[in-house]
């Protein structure tokens with residue numbers, strides 16, 4: 016009798032093991048812009064597989080978002096290259112609830128199966144499907160939708176968030192996301208942090224809880240901005256920082272406190288800068304072909320020293336991420352705009368760390384689970400232009416719950432990421448585009464072929 020019970024228990028245990036997912040992790044390519052440009056799209060795209068069979072959607076990382084936003088293939092003015100067609104997915108469900116939209120952007124909540132490279136997959140994930148985006152929409156027109164991975168933003172409607180759901184279903188080693196958006200080796204890892212992606216100790220800082228009424232999420236304490244001479248730019252004490260992967264600049268309490276003091280910025284050519292009164296844009300001297308600085312004068316590339324200090328560690332922001340590229344320069348002749356703006360958002364955070372920062376650091380997000388709060392972690396991107404002295408910096412303090420909440424399983428091998436077979440058929444060049452762009456033409460085989468009578 017006893018032995019029979021034991022046997023039954025054993026069989027059940029085995030069956031259970033077979034059916035539960037084995038934890039894994041995934042390392043994904045991120046497509047990042049080669050350099051930041053004011054007049055262009057600057058999105059960081061990651062490939063997500065949605066539906067059955069999988070539809071490849073290339074979604075821009077949105078670090079203030081918590082859900083996946085997709086553009087319906089019926090949406091007329093949704094801009095992008097990949098669209099979601101729920102009618103082609105056997106696992107799509109329309110949950111019969113419209114998005115809390117406006118007259119210029121609206122749509123429907125859907126759920127579907129979502130996978131990262133075929134390595135990890137879970138079903139019934141909430142998708143905010145945009146079906147109407149009017150030409151009058153005055154927000155940022157994001158390409159293809161959005162890849163949000165925050166875990167605990169307050170919502171009135173219940174949603175099934177993708178990465179937390181992967182973790183809950185036992186598919187991820189750890190409740191963590193790692194990211195580097197630099198041009199050298201942009202990556203997004205889910206479920207583990209890849210030691211090949213970063214250098215130095217990960218500097219973990221706890222996140223403030225996200226509460227109802229906030230709409231600026233995952234804020235943390237910031238020591239301040241450190242200039243060339245090693246002093247803090249006087250922006251006050253108890254600064255709060257936030258991160259945005261859709262912001263082209265770094266927003267500080269006042270841009271002139273930094274840029275008007277060469278003790279902070281470093282020397283500027285001719286000791287001159289340019290403030291455009293209509294837009295507030297600031298330009299620093301840079302080379303031009305208009306002889307602004309005198310016939311044949313070659314201005315050296317502008318170099319700005321800008322460091323963000325977090326928990327005692329200084330993170331250098333690469334100068335070329337702040338000084339805009341001369342080739343696509345909307346600044347007056349002789350100047351290049353800088354990606355440093357005065358924070359226009361009321362209240363906290365005081366400092367918004369946008370793309371110039373994210374392209375200069377390694378970043379990690381430990382999302383909240385159980386009794387562990389959320390944390391952001393910072394380190395140096397492996398292979399970036401950083402000195403041993405910078406990499407060896409030590410955080411001032413270690414979070415109290417570190418051994419419980421920040422002790423991660425390290426991956427031993429890297430699962431292979433699949434891309435669905437490109438079944439879009441042949442591709443065609445685009446009239447008027449000289450970059451060799453090729454696009455698929457859906458349904459081209461149904462077009463009636465023209466017959467040209469060249470003799471008449």
Ligand SMILES: *[C@@H]1O[C@H](CO)[C@@H](O)[C@H](O)[C@H]1NC(C)=O
Pocket residue numbers: 044432433434
């Ligand atoms: C990732 O990028 C590398 C280098 O560009 C490329 O060879 C590889 O095919 C990409 N993998 C996927 C899954 O897109």
Ligand SMILES: *[C@@H]1O[C@H](CO)[C@@H](O)[C@H](O)[C@H]1NC(C)=O
Pocket residue numbers: 111
């Ligand atoms: C969808 O919801 C509306 C009201 O919220 C309800 O009237 C309608 O019957 C629902 N449709 C389906 C198919 O459940």
Ligand SMILES: *[C@@H]1O[C@H](CO)[C@@H](O)[C@H](O)[C@H]1NC(C)=O
Pocket residue numbers: 115171172
């Ligand atoms: C819908 O959005 C409006 C403003 O954008 C907000 O005031 C309202 O609380 C939202 N409603 C729900 C149910 O989330």
Ligand SMILES: *[C@@H]1O[C@H](CO)[C@@H](O)[C@H](O)[C@H]1NC(C)=O
Pocket residue numbers: 113114116117118121122
């Ligand atoms: C959004 O779409 C839903 C469903 O079509 C509609 O009921 C709602 O009024 C729309 N919202 C706005 C602000 O137009």
Ligand SMILES: *[C@@H]1O[C@H](CO)[C@@H](O)[C@H](O)[C@H]1NC(C)=O
Pocket residue numbers: 169170171227228
């Ligand atoms: C939820 O709804 C309440 C009342 O309608 C509103 O005050 C609050 O702002 C809403 N919260 C969110 C996150 O939309």
Ligand SMILES: *[C@@H]1O[C@H](CO)[C@@H](O)[C@H](O)[C@H]1NC(C)=O
Pocket residue numbers: 271272275288289290
């Ligand atoms: C900063 O420099 C600009 C350009 O020289 C000047 O117009 C502006 O008044 C200065 N602002 C402050 C606060 O010194």
Ligand SMILES: *[C@@H]1O[C@H](CO)[C@@H](O)[C@H](O)[C@H]1NC(C)=O
Pocket residue numbers: 244245246276277278279
């Ligand atoms: C650094 O420069 C700022 C602005 O010019 C100045 O106020 C500060 O005293 C300088 N710090 C040092 C250590 O020289």
Ligand SMILES: *[C@@H]1O[C@H](CO)[C@@H](O)[C@H](O)[C@H]1NC(C)=O
Pocket residue numbers: 285287307308349
């Ligand atoms: C360079 O600096 C001198 C002296 O301050 C000033 O007169 C001149 O206008 C500056 N040149 C430009 C192009 O701003």
Ligand SMILES: *[C@@H]1O[C@H](CO)[C@@H](O)[C@H](O)[C@H]1NC(C)=O
Pocket residue numbers: 269270271294295296297355356357358
């Ligand atoms: C830079 O600061 C000046 C002075 O505070 C302000 O007039 C200007 O609008 C700011 N520029 C930007 C782009 O925020």
Ligand SMILES: *[C@@H]1O[C@H](CO)[C@@H](O)[C@H](O)[C@H]1NC(C)=O
Pocket residue numbers: 302303304305313314341
């Ligand atoms: C700087 O300007 C000179 C003269 O116009 C030009 O020959 C040179 O290539 C420019 N350098 C850069 C880095 O743009």
Ligand SMILES: *[C@@H]1O[C@H](CO)[C@@H](O)[C@H](O)[C@H]1NC(C)=O
Pocket residue numbers: 049050335340341342343
């Ligand atoms: C600026 O743009 C040019 C032309 O696209 C490019 O070759 C160059 O690498 C860019 N410079 C930087 C610093 O990104």
Ligand SMILES: *[C@@H]1O[C@H](CO)[C@@H](O)[C@H](O)[C@H]1NC(C)=O
Pocket residue numbers: 333400401402
């Ligand atoms: C590397 O960083 C140093 C400052 O630490 C800077 O002087 C140098 O110009 C940087 N090199 C490149 C290629 O960005």
